[in-house]
Structures are given as structure tokens and as C-alpha cells.
Amino acid sequence: MTSVTVRVPAKVNLQLAVGPLRDDGYHDLVNVFHAVSLFDEVTAAPADALSVTVEGGSIEGVPVNADNLAARAALLLAERLGVAPNVALTIRKTIPVAGGMAGGSADAAAALVACARLWGAGDADADLWEPAAILGSDVPFALLGGTALGTGRGEVLTPVQTAGRFHWVFALADGGLSTPAVYAECDRLREAEGWRPAPPQASQDLMAALAAGDAHALGAALGNDLQPAALSLRPALRDTLAAGREHGALGALVSGSGPTCAFLAESADHAGELTAALSKAGVARSAVQAYGPVPGATIV
Ligand code: C5P
Numbered sequence: 001m002t003s004v005t006v007r008v009p010a011k012v013n014l015q016l017a018v019g020p021l022r023d024d025g026y027h028d029l030v031n032v033f034h035a036v037s038l039f040d041e042v043t044a045a046p047a048d049a050l051s052v053t054v055e056g057g058s059i060e061g062v063p064v065n066a067d068n069l070a071a072r073a074a075l076l077l078a079e080r081l082g083v084a085p086n087v088a089l090t091i092r093k094t095i096p097v098a099g100g101m102a103g104g105s106a107d108a109a110a111a112l113v114a115c116a117r118l119w120g121a122g123d124a125d126a127d128l129w130e131p132a133a134i135l136g137s138d139v140p141f142a143l144l145g146g147t148a149l150g151t152g153r154g155e156v157l158t159p160v161q162t163a164g165r166f167h168w169v170f171a172l173a174d175g176g177l178s179t180p181a182v183y184a185e186c187d188r189l190r191e192a193e194g195w196r197p198a199p200p201q202a203s204q205d206l207m208a209a210l211a212a213g214d215a216h217a218l219g220a221a222l223g224n225d226l227q228p229a230a231l232s233l234r235p236a237l238r239d240t241l242a243a244g245r246e247h248g249a250l251g252a253l254v255s256g257s258g259p260t261c262a263f264l265a266e267s268a269d270h271a272g273e274l275t276a277a278l279s280k281a282g283v284a285r286s287a288v289q290a291y292g293p294v295p296g297a298t299i300v
Pocket of ligand 1: 025026135137138152153180183
């Protein structure tokens with residue numbers, strides 16, 4: 001075996017309903033994940049020791065040591081398989097770093113799939129779910145892809161039926177936001193308002209829109225409980241969201257913990273127009289077009 005390359009998608013949260021803070025530091029979620037056509041690629045090659053190389057445009061802050069979630073994935077899998085974690089991982093990043101699109105989680109999922117194949121773990125798919133959930137709340141979804149309802153801390157997944165293809169534009173920001181910091185800000189804002197959240201519930205309007213492939217209804221049903229916290233930490237994102245709405249986005253929201261903003265378009269053509277308008281408006285580092293749903297981590 002020479003090397004294995006895995007392509008893995010980014011996600012946007014169509015609904016992110018955040019329950020109260022749990023004793024373990026996590027929040028119970030209702031998290032509707034949707035995989036979109038922005039991909040990272042992870043190559044695993046045999047080597048004398050574990051190494052990580054990161055390539056791509058804006059990769060500042062991505063660790064190139066055992067702190068990288070993909071390296072942690074390789075170490076965890078090697079331990080479980082009883083093999084030496086001797087693998088050179090090369091990560092080619094397109095998914096924005098610390099952007100609320102689960103890029104680090106995607107790389108971890110890709111590393112699990114690539115290393116499992118490299119180390120001859122056979123049809124190990126089923127065996128990857130548990131290590132994936134240990135690595136992070138969003139890692140199991142990066143294995144699955146498509147559209148899925150996540151409960152628990154986000155790691156308990158049920159696939160969601162959708163019709164057709166949805167067209168998106170993502171406005172990428174300069175610099176990232178720390179996920180724990182955004183959750184902490186969400187708790188702080190709720191406490192300041194004296195508001196205790198009820199257990200989160202899946203939106204039936206959202207599920208119906210997905211099943212019908214109805215982009216207008218989907219745009220109206222999108223929701224993210226982390227958005228007030230992301231906007232509190234990064235007020236300029238209000239202008240980004242407003243610019244997308246002005247240009248006819250069917251829905252506009254912060255993606256996950258941000259700072260990437262997601263806009264739902266009517267069609268591929270409309271997404272192209274929206275991408276150009278957002279780029280021109282100067283409200284983002286760049287704007288990129290994508291579609292969903294797409295499959296999860298796949299060997300190429
Ligand atoms: O699971 P993961 O390591 O990706 O989570 C990163 C951080 O996001 C956690 O340390 C926690 O602060 C926050 N988080 C949360 N509730 C969740 C998922 C993540 O509070 N359900």
C-alpha cells in the first residue's frame with residue numbers, strides 16, 4: 001500500500017438548537033447537519049513516524065503536530081488496532097479554518113478513513129464511529145455526510161431525507177472564532193437575560209422543507225442558537241448577513257459557531273450572483289459558492 005487519499009466535506013448547520021449547559025461542559029443539541037461541496041483532502045502515506053503537513057491558502061493557526069485533530073485521529077486508531085502510528089498525513093485545506101464549518105473535525109474523519117485503509121483494517125467503517133465521537137462532536141457527521149439530525153452533544157446521528165440540491169454561498173471571514181468561546185458567550189448572554197432554555201426540539205418546518213426540496217421554505221426555517229453569541233463576539237457579521245439578505249438570499253445565518261456566514265440561494269445562477277455581490281460589498285474576506293447535500297468522507 002503506497003498512500004490513501006480521502007476527500008471530506010464541510011458542514012453547515014441548518015438548525016442548531018442549544019439546550020442548557022450539562023455537567024460535562026457540553027450542551028444538549030438538536031443539530032441538523034448538512035454537508036456541502038467545500039472539501040478538504042487528507043492523504044495518509046506510510047512513514048517512519050507520525051507527521052502532519054498542512055497545505056492551502058489560509059492555514060494560519062492549524063497545528064502541524066500531535067495537537068492536530070487528524071494526528072489525534074491517527075494516534076487513537078493506531079492504539080485501537082494495535083499498530084504503530086507511523087503515518088505521514090498531508091492535509092490540503094479548502095474548508096475555512098476555525099470558521100464554524102467543522103474543518104478540523106472533517107480532517108479527523110478523513111484521517112480515520114485513510115489510516116483504517118492504510119493499516120488494512122478491512123471493512124472498518126462501523127469501527128470508526130466510536131473513535132469519531134471521542135475525537136469531537138462533529139466528527140461522526142463528517143464520516144456520514146448528506147443531511148442528518150444530531151442529538152446528544154451532536155454525535156448521535158439520524159439521516160434526514162432531502163429532495164434535490166440546495167445552493168449556498170459562504171462568506172468567509174478574516175480570522176476564526178473559538179467554538180468553546182462562542183458556547184461560553186451563549187451561556188453568558190442567556191444568564192444575563194435570566195433565560196433558561198428548554199430541551200431543544202427539531203423544527204418540523206425545517207424537516208418538511210428538506211423533504212420537499214423547497215428552498216424558500218428552508219430559508220425561512222433556518223436557525224442557529226449560537227448566532228447571537230457569534231454576533232456579540234464579532235459585531236461586523238451583522239453587516240455580512242444584511243448584505244446577503246439585500247441581495248435576495250432566501251436565508252442568512254452564521255454557520256455553527258461562526259464566523260463564516262451561510263446564505264441560501266434560489267438556484268445555482270442566483271448563488272453565482274450572490275457570490276459576486278458579497279465579494280464586491282467588502283463584507284467578507286471572500287465568498288464561495290457550494291451545494292449540498294454531498295457524501296461524507298470518501299476514498300478517492
Ligand atoms: O466536541 P468538540 O471538541 O468539537 O467541542 C468543542 C467545544 O464546543 C467543547 O469543548 C464545548 O465547549 C463546546 N460544545 C458544547 N456542546 C456541544 C458541542 C460542543 O458546549 N454539544
